[in-house]
Amino acid sequence: MSTKSTDALSRLTNALKVLPNVGPKTAQRMAYELLQHKRAGAEELVAAIQAALLQVHHCRLCNTFCEGDLCDICADHERNPKRLMIVQMPVDVASMEAANCHDGLYFVLMGQVNPAQGADLQAIALEKLISRLQQYEIEEVIIATNFTAEGDATAYILSQLLQNFPAKVTRLARGMPLGGELEYVDAGTLAQAVYERRNIK
């Protein structure tokens, strides 16, 4: 069956297109590279993807990726549970932790609202956030979305939603570079933006 290997190659090429910013040409180059020079790496990639799919879930409280019921931060009793910082992605939690400027807990939206594409609220974990806010006593909610058009739109949606809750609501100060994604802001600037956060409710 001479077509069999070709079919497997096309299947691999097609599967690789699931990766962000990978079109047909790049996918084909990747497939050739894996099969020609990186067979051991490809085996590890398959095993790593399978393990991650089985083991990685969303934290019950903050929605970030983790392997148990709760992530390390949510399970840490030293943190202040009454101060909740809302960020877009797990990488933002890592940036905040590196800046060492927030002693509370987090909620990770796992996305952002894109005003250019009709501001679809399904893009963020709003329902889980609402149930979190309803179930736990929170004194301050810090909105720490990116300073981009999408981050601003997401912050606006959140500020509207939070009108219905008694907690004080703040947002990071605009000391950050315009168009700034938290991920690329240095720790000192990020810490400053948290310390100088402003009340929005």
Ligand SMILES: [Zn+2]
């Ligand atoms: Zn968590």
